Amino acid sequence: MFAIPGSSPVTITPAAERQIARLMSGKNAYGLRIGLKKGGCAGMEYTMELAETPDANEEVIEQGEARVMIAPMAQMFLFGTEIDYQTDLLESGFKFRNPNVTDSCGCGESVRFEPIEGSRTADQPG
Template sequence: MFAIPGSVPVTITPAAERQIARLMSGKNAFGLRIGLKKGGCAGMEYTMDLVEAAEPNEEVVEQGDARVLIAPRAQMFLFGTEIDYENGLLESGFRFRNPNVTDACGCGESVRFEPLDGSRAAG
């Protein structure tokens, strides 16, 4: 929907590819849908759900055995994002390196984007 011909809307690191493939295999899922919802102290939160099929107008990114589906309403906000998976001593999880984010909360759970009209988002 918002894709530029010849480029992928999001990139997936090898670590994220392995984890997504592992999750898909464990639940016999078609792919991992990523999106956004209102919430958190910065205004928006990423969503991730294992799904059985793609919905109309979703962008589908396939890499190796991993498949990521991007919900239509999130596509313009996620374009250019790198999806990574990090293992740490205290926590492990997916990380989104999103060039469209203009602010994030201190805990890293929610993000803010510049409004489409170009004005700064109220905080």
């Protein structure tokens, strides 16, 4: 929907690709749906869920055995994002390197975006 022809709206690192493929095969899912919801101290939180089918108007990105679906209302906020999966001594999880984020909370779980022209606020994507 917001993609540049011939270019993926998000990129997936090899580590994220392996983890998404593992999650998909473990639950026999079509792919990993990524979206945004209101919440957290900065205003918005990323959402992720395994899904059996894509919803109408979702952007579907396939890379190797991994498949990511971006919810329609999140597409403009996620354009240009790199999805990574990192593991260290204390935690492991998906990391979003999103050039559209203008602020985030200290723990990194919540983000804020600049208001889009003509919208109410960037904290209200829908």
